[in-house]
Amino acid sequence: MELDTPPEPPDPDGSRIFTNEDAPRASSQTSRKRPVDTEKSASVTFKKKTVTESSQSVPSIQTVFTHPSFAEGPESYDKDDKGPFIVHVSREISDPSAGTSIRALKFGQFMHKNKFTNIVSDGVKNVGRNKISVEFSSAQAANTFIISPILPLTKYQAKIPTYNITRMGLVRGVPVDWSMEEFVESLELPAGCGAVLKARRLNRKSSNEGTIEWLPTQSVVVTFRGQMLPSKIFSFYTSLPVEPYKYPTIQCLNCCRFGHIKAQCRSKPRCYRCAQPHTGESCDVIKEKATCIYCSGSHFASDKECPEFTRQQNIKLAMSQDSVSYMEASLRFPPVHKSYAEIARELFPTPIYFPLPSNPPHHPSNSPQPNSFNSPRRSYREKIIRPARTRAPLAKGYDKYAHRSFTNSPSSSLPNGCALGSSLPDSPPSQSKMLEVLSEFLLSIVAPCSEIPLPPNVAHNLSQLFNILNNGPNNLTTMEQ
CATH class of the missing domain: 3.30.70 (Alpha-Beta Plaits)
Known part of the structure; x- marks a missing residue:
């Protein structure tokens, strides 16, 4: 296919396609119906359309175009x-x-x-x-x-890193029978946009009776020089929208890391089924018993539902939109990590009940009863109920009832703080009664010592005291009393 004769686009309404030489003559007949074969119309050269399906066209052998300056790297x-x-x-x-x-x-x-x-x-x-x-x-x-x-x-x-001075865009609708060199040479770029350094056609995977084939598509990834990604480019007077290209998320099935494939891996193998140091092809662990090497979940490490896979997709999106390196983009998204409690909750989704001992401890009616391991308001001591502690047998000479009778507080009808053992009198005793009690007390003290002479001062005081008791306290002053 020559560049000066581009393929004609399909005509959906069934009208004819005119050549450039007959454009003025055709413009006057656009509102008419299809002309019949007359002498006048015979002089007009018409060209019937040829609809070419992308699946029926012969794919081009060249799927990648690289500018020599891009092969050596931006200098x-x-x-x-x-x-x-x-x-x-x-x-x-x-x-x-x-x-x-x-x-x-x-x-x-x-x-x-x-x-x-x-x-x-x-x-x-x-x-x-x-x-x-x-x-x-x-x-x-x-x-x-x-x-x-x-x-x-x-x-x-x-x-210089390529992501810093180049931009990658996705262009759709490029015929599969076009070579990438023809496509790049036909492009007209807007003002301010750099030259095209690379063009690569994307392929899709197809399986036919067990045979895997890669068929070319109409999508082309174009790398532009400079720091501006154009919104559209032009090819043969036709505008082609340019979308930001999103980097694919690639995972290695040998080490389970992202960014390369198994054929390029230089690391030691790690199983994507059980997270052990061996290849996944040699492991027979089923999906229900699998262990993810990233989040410790019950799925394969290559599962698209894994949180780490979603994180890698976000990293690739940040790299495409902001033109940054992988390390800088990965710092924006924290790595996947699950606590021990989250892993245990996934392994044991139902609450765990511990068996009660034969003699359960007494709990007041107003206190919560320990019935579930997952109760959020109880401490660890309340969650785990321990059996009652067994005590050693008592010695034969020990009488616990006698010991209890000695140590218990004695019963009393008196109010708290009263040290008297008898009931208090209803009214205070009179003064004469007190003197009589005092005299009897003194006589009980002096009587056993009748054979021993008393000291003179003691005998004098006692004689005065007995004289007062005999005569009564009425004749005494207040001071003497």
Whole structure:
């Protein structure tokens, strides 16, 4: 197919398609019906439409077009590019699985010793095991750093990340019999849009009687140079809408990680069925008894319903919309993690009831009864009911009833705090009664000592006292009394 004779589009209303030479003559007949074969109409050259189905057309062999500059990688920033001006640096290694690591602090010291300037504060960061990200304050400083002769001498490689100066869009409706080179050469780009660096046709998977085939589709992924994604492009005077391209979510079935396939995996195998260190093809665990390696759920790690798969989709969407790296986009979404309580709740969805002991402890009527393990208002001690503690037998010489009678408080009809054992009198005793009681008390003390002479002062006081008791207290003053 030649580029100067593009395929004619289908005509849905059944009318004819005119050539460019007969366009003025055809414009005068647009409101008429289809003309008959007359002498006048015979001079007009008509061209019947040819409807070409995409499934019946012969697919083009070329499905990828790559510009030579894109194959080598973007060499420098353009004057119209906007920041941040980032350059990725890695060390030259012979074995990709060697695991060479570059530390950001050591590389920052290297740049300081070699007097590289215009570096943004906190601009040197680790973005991988063997990759350092350096952010410059200007495009000229970044371009100067890339072509520095010091980097090859120290076995460093520097390049600009493609997501920072390119944009990817999805174009639909491209015929399958077009080669990608023909499609790119036919494009007319709007003002401000960079050149097309790559065009790749998407294929769909088809299974026919056990045979898997990849059939070409009419969707093409186009990579534009620059930091602007056009809303539409033009091909043969026809506009084609451009959609933002969303990166696919790819998972490896060997290590269960995302971002690569099994044929490119360099990690140790991890089973997507039981999360053990072996391949999933050699495991016979069914889906009902599976264990996810990410969320510990009862499903395969490759299940599309897994929260980690949804997180990876959100990361890819952020990478496409904001043009950022995977590490930067992954920091926006926290990793999937489930607590022990959530895992136990999934494994045991019904409440667990513990058997009650033979002698359950007494609970007051106003206190909640421990009946469920999942009760939210009870402590751990209330959730788990322990059996009654058995006590050692008592000694033979111990009488618990006698001990209880000694230690119990004695019963009394008196109010609390009263130390008297008898009832209180209704009225206080008279003064004469008190003197009589006092005299009897003194005589009981002196009588046993009748054979021993009393001291003179004691005998004098006693004689006065007995004299008062005999004569009565009426003749005494208040002070004497």
